[in-house]
Amino acid sequence: MDKILLQNMHFYGYHGVLAEEKVLGQKFFVDARLQLDLIPAGISDDVSDTVSYAQVYRVIEAIVTGERFDLLEALGHRIAGQILTDFPRVEAVELTIRKPGAPVQGHYDWFAVEITRSRP
Numbered sequence: 001m002d003k004i005l006l007q008n009m010h011f012y013g014y015h016g017v018l019a020e021e022k023v024l025g026q027k028f029f030v031d032a033r034l035q036l037d038l039i040p041a042g043i044s045d046d047v048s049d050t051v052s053y054a055q056v057y058r059v060i061e062a063i064v065t066g067e068r069f070d071l072l073e074a075l076g077h078r079i080a081g082q083i084l085t086d087f088p089r090v091e092a093v094e095l096t097i098r099k100p101g102a103p104v105q106g107h108y109d110w111f112a113v114e115i116t117r118s119r120p
Helices: 019-024 039-044 053-066 072-086
Strands: 002-013 026-036 092-099 111-118
Touching (some): 026 053, 026 072, 053 072, 072 111
Antiparallel strands (some): 002 026
């Protein structure tokens, strides 16, 4: 299956279990891999035969910055569901959501979840 990739998008959001995370917020990094058939767009060279990554970006941005979740799992589930709803050409979506500022004492780059959702 062909893919459209959106890598290392970063947003400021208010997701987390702790009260401080809900008030102070933090950066979140999102990668999205959309699985779909790109043959029609490859033949036609017409954007209407594919999915606009600019529109997908706006959907992800609106959810990460405009909604609040305790868990990255819930955030990823919401984003994946909205992409599948808004973009019928997408057969499956794979998301990685990274949280570099997780309130965990220790040395690390980030914690993350990977979510995969597809059409039934």
